Amino acid sequence: xxxxxxxxxxxxxxxxxxxxxxxxxxxxxxxxxxxxxxxxxxxxxxxxxxxxxxxxxxxxxxxxxxxxxxxxxxxxxxxxxxxxxxxxxxxxxxxxxxxxxxxxxxxxxxxxxxxxxxxxxxxxxxxxxxxxxxxxxxxxxxxxxxxxxxxxxxxxxxxxxxxxxxxxxxxxxxxxxxxxxxxxxxxxxxxxxxxxxxxxxxxxxxxxxxxxxxxxxxxxxxxxxxxxxxxxxxxxxxxxxxxxxxxxxxxxxxxxxxxxxxxxxxxxxxxxxxxxxxxxxxxxxxxxx
Numbered sequence: 249x250x251x252x253x254x255x256x257x258x259x260x261x262x263x264x265x266x267x268x269x270x271x272x273x274x275x276x277x278x279x280x281x282x283x284x285x286x287x288x289x290x291x292x293x294x295x296x297x298x299x300x301x302x303x304x305x306x307x308x309x310x311x312x313x314x315x316x317x318x319x320x321x322x323x324x325x326x327x328x329x330x331x332x333x334x335x336x337x338x339x340x341x342x343x344x345x346x347x348x349x350x351x352x353x354x355x356x357x358x359x360x361x362x363x364x365x366x367x368x369x370x371x372x373x374x375x376x377x378x379x380x381x382x383x384x385x386x387x388x389x390x391x392x393x394x395x396x397x398x399x400x401x402x403x404x405x406x407x408x409x410x411x412x413x414x415x416x417x418x419x420x421x422x423x424x425x426x427x428x429x430x431x432x433x434x435x436x437x438x439x440x441x442x443x444x445x446x447x448x449x450x451x452x453x454x455x456x457x458x459x460x461x462x463x464x465x466x467x468x469x470x471x472x473x474x475x476x477x478x479x480x481x482x483x484x485x486x487x488x489x490x491x492x493x494x495x496x497x498x499x500x501x502x503x504x505x506x507x508x509x510x511x512x513x514x515x516x517x518x519x520x521x522x523x524x525x526x527x528x529x530x531x532x533x534x535x536x537x
Contacts, residue, residue, distance in 0.1 A: 255280070258341075258396060259410050263349035266410065268397055269330075271296075271337030279331030280338060284322035289350055289369060291343040291417065293317045293385060293393050296336035302329045315463055316382040317389070319374040319421055321347075341393055343414060353415070365422060374425055387444040388420055390461050438476035441469055445481065449488040450512045455481050485512075490526045493519070497535050504531050 258266040269280060282301075284290050297314040303326065312318075314336070332338045356363040368374060376382060385393070392413050399409055440462055445453070458481070459466040473481050489511040496507045508519035523531045 258399075259406060261407060263346045264410060264414065265344045266396065267342045267344075269341075270339045271332075279329060282328045282330055282342065284320070284326045284328070285344060285346070286322070286325045287347040288322055289345045289347065290320045290322065291317065291345070291414075292320065293341045293389070295341065295393075296332060296339040298332055298336075299338065299340065300329075300331050300333075302331075310382070312382055313384075315385045315390070317385050318382055319369065319372075321370050321372055341397065343417075345414065353418075368425070374421055383421075383424060386420055386424060387440060387462050388447070389417060392417055392420075436476070437464060437468070437472045440464075441473050441481065442477065442484070445485055445488065449485050450492070450510060452512055452514060453485070486522060486526075489513070490523060493523055493531070494527065494534075497531055500535060504535075507531070 256268045256270075258268050260266070282292075294312040294314065294316050299312045301310045301312065302308070303310075330338060330340065350369065351366065354362045354366050356366045374383075396410065396413055399406065401409070441458060444458055444462065455466045455469055458464075459469055470481060473484070477484065479487075493507055493511045496502055496510065504520070505516050508516045511519065513519035513522070520530055520532075527534065
């Protein structure tokens with residue numbers, strides 16, 4: 249076993265603490281301890297493969313695959329050991345949130361739904377959502393985790409940013425829990441791809457990047473998406489961009505260049521060419537008709 253790099257504290261306040269652990273690239277058989285504070289919720293995102301978690305207070309062992317996560321409530325202070333015996337370095341992000349912060353955020357006295365959510369969190373029903381299988385991070389969760397890790401600003405801006413991202417993560421978890429209670433199988437790959445594209449078509453995204461984010465081979469992405477929706481991923485991206493462009497083009501106060509950027513095109517010429525191919529008329533002519 250080799251030593252890990254120290255855990256990096258990405259954020260710390262009275263209510264929230266975020267730790268990021270990433271081992272050395274050539275590291276094998278690495279391990280580290282994780283301490284959960286009394287009366288706290290812990291969001292643990294496992295970012296490397298085959299991570300063993302041993303809860304030392306109850307002697308329970310879990311084996312997590314890459315990109316799985318748990319939301320765990322700890323009534324008392326507890327300790328767990330994380331270790332990996334794979335070729336990947338031990339990598340995870342942990343968000344610890346005090347009970348009072350979650351209680352005030354959810355406000356269980358406001359309605360029955362809020363009461364049920366807090367009850368599920370306290371009973372740790374979000375650890376295993378379906379057939380005792382730890383849930384996998386969604387595309388949006390991946391993106392939020394990456395944003396938190398890479399965020400560089402400090403002070404009040406960082407506090408507001410972190411709190412907003414935590415609220416979004418909790419919403420995604422509650423939604424996923426609800427879906428798993430009504431659907432007996434994991435979301436299909438084409439649905440995951442479509443959801444990602446629907447939310448990010450205005451960015452300069454490529455199939456390879458989608459594959460890296462959701463952990464699926466790009467050839468499989470192309471094949472399964474086309475089989476489900478009868479068009480390529482790139483054609484679907486282009487379709488969404490053109491539909492948005494056509495809505496924006498009627499606003500003469502917005503420059504064509506700005507519309508191109510808003511629809512994910514770096515160069516106006518490429519946008520104009522795609523627009524004319526789709527609608528048989530240039531953006532400028534359509535605007536002036």
